[in-house]
Amino acid sequence: MNRIFFRFFVLVMLSITGATFVIYFAFSRLFGDPLDDIARRQAAAQIFLLEQYVDKAPSDEWLTRLNNVRVVSNVRYDLVPLAEVRAALASGRRAALDRGEIVLDPANRSFWRRVDLEGERYIGSHEEVLHAQNLPIDIDQALKMEALRYVIVAVALLVPIALWSRSHWQGLQALSRVADEFGSGKLTARAQMKPSDTAYPLAERINHMADRIEDLLEAQKSLLHSVSHELRTPIARLEFGLELLDARAKDPDLSKRVKAMEGDLRELNALVGELLDMSKLDSARNLQAAPTELAPLLRECTQMLPPSPHALDCTVADDLGELELDPRLLARAVCNLLRNAQKYATGRILLSASRTANAVEIVVDDDGPGIPVDERDKVFEPFYRLDRSRDRATGGFGLGLSITRKAVALHGGAVRVDSSPLGGARFVITLPA
Structure with missing residues (x-):
């Protein structure tokens, strides 16, 4: 500005x-x-x-x-x-x-x-x-006198221009702060200006736009939340019915089909859970930040993973210190990256972290096939998967990385994809220190 x-x-x-x-x-x-x-x-x-x-x-x-x-x-x-x-x-x-x-x-x-x-x-x-x-x-x-005349004229012009510009500058600064707050997830942020302010017409339009966006996001979140909750009831009924059907089934082929349907229901139930989690990450109001020791939290993430044949190394120093963060959300973000590495790694996964004066970096490396450069931004989009032919083999719905990005963004950080020294993909979470 x-x-x-x-x-x-x-x-x-x-x-x-x-x-x-x-x-x-x-x-x-x-x-x-x-x-x-x-x-x-x-x-x-x-x-x-x-x-x-x-x-x-x-x-x-x-x-x-x-x-x-x-x-x-x-x-x-x-x-x-x-x-x-x-x-x-x-x-x-x-x-x-x-x-x-x-x-x-x-x-x-x-x-x-x-x-x-x-x-x-x-x-x-x-x-x-x-x-x-x-x-x-x-x-x-004579030249000094002429220069003085022009300086007086310049000052006479600049003083009213400066006063006029100052009011505009203050108005634009206020609008800039509102835009930053709104962009960070504070959907109730609005520009408070007097009708006599020069930027008042622009502030009114920005407020109307913010009202419309807030209404749309609230409606979207409410719809997603309601639909996800409503799906839980028929899913529960189907699970109960399949259990009864499996208990009474004497045909092995029928029992096998019932088992497959139960697997589909569990997958659908997990999808609903993921959608509910996504809907909760749309606002900073859901962030429950507190001073948290980072090193123990990262080591705990390695113990929350399902069993895997791949070797998982954790090189996390003890001097990472404390960060103001929501431990549940950050652990969810790191675990999602580790689970993603488990799906695609061929033998080794590495979790590391380092701290500088301005930031903390959490790095997850694997020795899998890696991610093409032109698709590294797309993998964070909801329901996006690199190889759809492997959906059943790898599991998941394409929501894990999207949840990770939202959880990190709520902490004021960012996540990116690079090439790993192990030969596969490297996911880097950067958090402000």
Whole structure:
């Protein structure tokens, strides 16, 4: 958010600077160099003395009056050849000199002007130029004054812009906080603004959107929860009926089919349980966080797994410390990863954990077939399975990894998939320390 207003401030400053240069060049083009005008005003007394005193003298007294001015003035007046001056001037200034105009040189505090055009002052006067030096011209001071004017204008523009931007910035900051809270699962978060605030119309639309999203999510969760609970009743009835049927069945083939149907019912019952668990992970309100020692929790996860022929190594240090977390949810997330590794590993599974200044990483490695790079994000989607031909062999519904991601996200962490040094897949849970 700060970046937006910083860029806006830089844009305003650049616009003011650009406008300053445009004004200078436009005035130079249309009305002449502003520095010449400033220098002409500063040297106005010397120019007036030359034009009104020296030039008004009769032709035979022009040099006399010029010498009188030299005596009483600090300005140095020299007569130099016209050809020499013309060679030193640019074409535009040379033309002005040829017309008999005063040509200023503010940088050197001097000006040139031809004595006359017809040689009326004295013999050869039309071939000489009067060069006045050490004029009371101070361009630096003039430039400082002009710069001060532009600074005052810039400040006069920036102050109201800053006040106007501040109200927008505060409103957008408030909306940003609401968006962060809403995105983290606090569905009741709303923007509280006055109708007079500049961001109020946007806040109203965001609140309406949040109301709609909250209603939709609540309806979805309620539907999922209700349907899952309603399914439990017919499932229980079917289980009871199959048990009675199996008890009375004398045909071995029928008994085998009943056993298969019972397996399907157990699978359906497990699916309902998974769906109920999914519905409980949609909000941070279900998080029961408490200070928890991480190392014992991870070792306990290895004891909660079903029997497996694969070797499970646990290299968890004792100095992982405590974290503010829900031990039940985190254990569920880690166990899901370990069970997933049991399904696909060929001989070895490794659980490890490490802690840095900012984060804790929990890593589950296996030596299975691994996960293709283009499908590593998809495996966390509900009901997504890499190899559908192995669904019956491996079991599961494609919900375990999705539950893991939601449980970790409720703790402010993330889970990702990499390639394992063991040759299979590596799942990494990152939690803020």
